[in-house]
Amino acid sequence: MDAETRPSGPPSLRELPSVDQVLKTASAALALERHGRAPLTQAVRAALDEARAGVQAGRVLALPSADHVALAAGEALERTARSSLRPVFNLTGTVLHTNLGRALLAQEAIAAATAAMASAVALEFDLATGQRGERDDHVRELLVELTGAEDATVVNNNAAAVLIVLNTLGLGREAVVSRGELIEIGGAFRMPDIMARAGVKLVEVGTTNRTHPKDYAGALGEATGLVLKVHTSNYRIEGFTREVPARELAGIAHARGVPLVNDLGSGTLFDLTRLGLAHEPTVREAVAEGADIVTFSGDKLLGGPQTGFIVGRAELIAKINKNPMKRALRVDKIRLAALEATLRLYRDPERLKARLPTLRLLARTRAELAARAEALAAPVGARLGSGFTVEAADCASQIGSGALPLETLPSAALAIRPAGGSGGTLNALQAALRDLPVPVIGRIAEGALILDLRCLEDEAGFLADLDHLKVAP
Numbered sequence: 428m429d430a431e432t433r434p435s436g437p438p439s440l441r442e443l444p445s446v447d448q449v450l451k452t453a454s455a456a457l458a459l460e461r462h463g464r465a466p467l468t469q470a471v472r473a474a475l476d477e478a479r480a481g482v483q484a485g486r487v488l489a490l491p492s493a494d495h496v497a498l499a500a501g502e503a504l505e506r507t508a509r510s511s512l513r514p515v516f517n518l519t520g521t522v523l524h525t526n527l528g529r530a531l532l533a534q535e536a537i538a539a540a541t542a543a544m545a546s547a548v549a550l551e552f553d554l555a556t557g558q559r560g561e562r563d564d565h566v567r568e569l570l571v572e573l574t575g576a577e578d579a580t581v582v583n584n585n586a587a588a589v590l591i592v593l594n595t596l597g598l599g600r601e602a603v604v605s606r607g608e609l610i611e612i613g614g615a616f617r618m619p620d621i622m623a624r625a626g627v628k629l630v631e632v633g634t635t636n637r638t639h640p641k642d643y644a645g646a647l648g649e650a651t652g653l654v655l656k657v658h659t660s661n662y663r664i665e666g667f668t669r670e671v672p673a674r675e676l677a678g679i680a681h682a683r684g685v686p687l688v689n690d691l692g693s694g695t696l697f698d699l700t701r702l703g704l705a706h707e708p709t710v711r712e713a714v715a716e717g718a719d720i721v722t723f724s725g726d727k728l729l730g731g732p733q734t735g736f737i738v739g740r741a742e743l744i745a746k747i748n749k750n751p752m753k754r755a756l757r758v759d760k761i762r763l764a765a766l767e768a769t770l771r772l773y774r775d776p777e778r779l780k781a782r783l784p785t786l787r788l789l790a791r792t793r794a795e796l797a798a799r800a801e802a803l804a805a806p807v808g809a810r811l812g813s814g815f816t817v818e819a820a821d822c823a824s825q826i827g828s829g830a831l832p833l834e835t836l837p838s839a840a841l842a843i844r845p846a847g848g849s850g851g852t853l854n855a856l857q858a859a860l861r862d863l864p865v866p867v868i869g870r871i872a873e874g875a876l877i878l879d880l881r882c883l884e885d886e887a888g889f890l891a892d893l894d895h896l897k898v899a900p
């Protein structure tokens with residue numbers, strides 16, 4: 428911003444415009460309309476302070492006009508008005524990216540959540556009888572129908588589900604787990620720590636790579652509260668391994684009158700082999716294999732809002748619902764509305780792939796994405812300028828959130844390279860892309876910035892966003 432030029436000599440601070448003078452300018456009127464009087468006054472004071480400090484330090488040789496101060500204050504307010512939780516283009520190639528908010532909701536779920544936000548709802552109110560109802564009732568029947576379990580309950584997320592299950596079935600008692608399943612999910616969710624906080628004593632059996640039926644049988648005793656099986660969702664132990672299948676483990680636990688809990692993690696209600704992917708255990712299978720309780724996430728493969736599901740034997744679900752922790756871990760009406768709408772989509776498996784964004788994105792083929800990459804390379808190249816080359820390239824996406832960690836999905840990307848070949852400019856480009864109105868998040872691999880197109884559906888919005896790109900040539 429250029430300031431008014433003055434004929435000669437250092438500027439006199441007494442001629443700096445007053446707050447009132449600044450607030451009376453046309454630029455201030457616009458900012459006032461957008462941001463309100465108090466924030467604008469504060470921003471004007473800050474801009475005046477900065478000008479004053481600049482003059483005193485000899486950095487500013489000419490006083491800014493009232494209009495300049497108003498513009499500077501308005502720009503500062505614009506910057507702080509941008510939400511830090513704003514939408515981004517996820518071009519990382521990870522469909523369920525935990526740091527980018529995991530599953531996108533279906534239109535039906537968004538509509539249901541929006542309606543619940545704006546209105547009173549029959550959350551814990553039975554409309555048939557006029558009596559008090561249960562908030563879980565909105566999804567209980569759907570969950571029972573979709574999983575084959577006797578009963579179901581819902582909490583804040585799957586970490587909460589595991590916590591309350593352990594605490595309900597194992598407080599002051601022992602939980603028997605294979606050493607090969609004592610996982611860390613990330614974000615400080617470590618099975619041994621959760622157990623300690625749940626008041627459960629961990630009894631590890633077997634070794635990292637091999638656990639046998641006799642290891643479990645030998646550990647079960649008077650003090651056992653539960654046997655826990657954890658789906659090792661984010662890694663695989665390969666080679667000389669042995670794990671006890673859930674069905675066999677259920678037999679061992681039941682022979683001693685102990686419940687089996689199976690933490691599936693992602694857990695899906697949809698058979699992924701129908702998308703040509705490897706098999707990820709479905710919740711229905713885990714229930715049928717004899718687990719007394721199965722826990723899984725709402726915002727991983729299921730494609731709904733963040734929630735944790737607990738399904739299984741009615742008598743155990745009743746105990747879990749009576750645990751005072753349930754109140755602290757419960758789900759609000761907005762998510763419950765989105766969840767109910769999401770689960771309803773599963774009743775119509777044929778149209779599920781089109782309606783549920785997670786499955787829709789996972790189902791996109793390389794051929795389809797390669798055609799998109801070919802079409803986008805030129806318009807994106809034009810927006811990046813002569814400093815970069817943009818080419819369509821094959822790449823591999825992943826599901827994310829610990830589902831099928833070794834499985835990749837053939838995909839296509841825009842591969843961007845600096846025309847001159849210096850690595851520094853790729854970092855600058857990445858930063859410039861993050862600074863766009865809708866930040867674009869990709870990944871750098873082998874000297875190129877890879878923008879995986881699997882999760883890009885709004886191409887027109889993407890190109891319009893790139894029109895704002897400011898990157899040094």
Ligand SMILES: *Cc1c(COP(=O)(O)O)cnc(C)c1O
Pocket residue numbers: 584585586587589612616657658659660661690691692693723724725726734735828829
């Ligand atoms: C992801 C995961 C969790 C935690 O689920 P959140 O929904 O993220 O709380 C727990 N257990 C397993 C096996 C998981 O994969």
